[in-house]
Amino acid sequence: MPVVFVAASKLPTPFAQFTMHGFLDESTGREHVVLSLGEIADGAPVLGRLHSECLTGDALFSQRCDCGSQLEAALQAIAREGRGVLLYLRQEGRGIGLLNKIRAYELQDGGADTVEANERLGFAADQRDYAMCLPMLEHLGVKSLRLMTNNPRKVKALTDMGIVVAERVPLHTGHNPHNKLYLATKASKLDHMMGNEHQGEVDRA
Numbered sequence: 243m244p245v246v247f248v249a250a251s252k253l254p255t256p257f258a259q260f261t262m263h264g265f266l267d268e269s270t271g272r273e274h275v276v277l278s279l280g281e282i283a284d285g286a287p288v289l290g291r292l293h294s295e296c297l298t299g300d301a302l303f304s305q306r307c308d309c310g311s312q313l314e315a316a317l318q319a320i321a322r323e324g325r326g327v328l329l330y331l332r333q334e335g336r337g338i339g340l341l342n343k344i345r346a347y348e349l350q351d352g353g354a355d356t357v358e359a360n361e362r363l364g365f366a367a368d369q370r371d372y373a374m375c376l377p378m379l380e381h382l383g384v385k386s387l388r389l390m391t392n393n394p395r396k397v398k399a400l401t402d403m404g405i406v407v408a409e410r411v412p413l414h415t416g417h418n419p420h421n422k423l424y425l426a427t428k429a430s431k432l433d434h435m436m437g438n439e440h441q442g443e444v445d446r447a
């Protein structure tokens with residue numbers, strides 16, 4: 243079943259006035275959003291981010307993860323550049339949903355790490371699928387991205403679907419005492435690249 247474009251509107255934010263594009267993924271019933279800024283359909287690589295929903299980090303100021311800080315840093319970077327896209331993907335909790343993420347946090351409060359908690363609940367460590375990104379990027383005319391991420395799986399998923407990842411821009415922000423183990427586990431078990439290996443990094447720590 244297709245991912246269909248539904249409507250677009252202005253979205254003023256403290257960083258810039260974005261255009262918000264709403265999509266319905268008819269296979270899952272999930273409603274995804276893209277924020278865009280500037281001319282993004284001209285063929286030149288677009289500064290972009292695939293941001294997976296994290297209600298706790300994005301909206302409720304959680305310090306268990308780095309999501310809220312990454313969201314803000316990505317929007318600020320796009321605003322500075324005057325051009326870019328942020329795909330806000332409704333795959334909460336690496337695809338297990340909000341209530342299961344709270345179950346996973348409960349296990350982590352008891353000593354499990356983020357991967358062990360998912361597995362104890364019967365889920366894979368990361369259940370996300372990025373297939374919905376292709377029709378959304380096609381709708382927007384984006385063929386090539388400078389992708390803000392530390393996650394090599396996102397680069398591979400986009401490349402496999404024919405989107406050019408012209409550059410990976412590391413996004414290292416939001417480190418605090420509460421998410422130290424979480425970030426270390428992402429690096430050791432989920433292959434995230436946490437070093438300072440790049441000059442064009444978006445880094446606000």
Ligand SMILES: Nc1nc2c(ncn2[C@@H]2O[C@H](COP(=O)(O)OP(=O)(O)OP(=O)(O)O)[C@@H](O)[C@H]2O)c(=O)[nH]1
Binds near residue numbers: 393396
């Ligand atoms: N299941 C589960 N999901 C989590 C946990 N902490 C954060 N998440 C979810 O993980 C997703 C964000 O994934 P991250 O691994 O932080 O980052 P990423 O998107 O893979 O990679 P970056 O592009 O580098 O940010 C969001 O959907 C969060 O809701 C957790 O402990 N357990």
Ligand SMILES: [Zn+2]
Binds near residue numbers: 298300
């Ligand atoms: Zn988060």
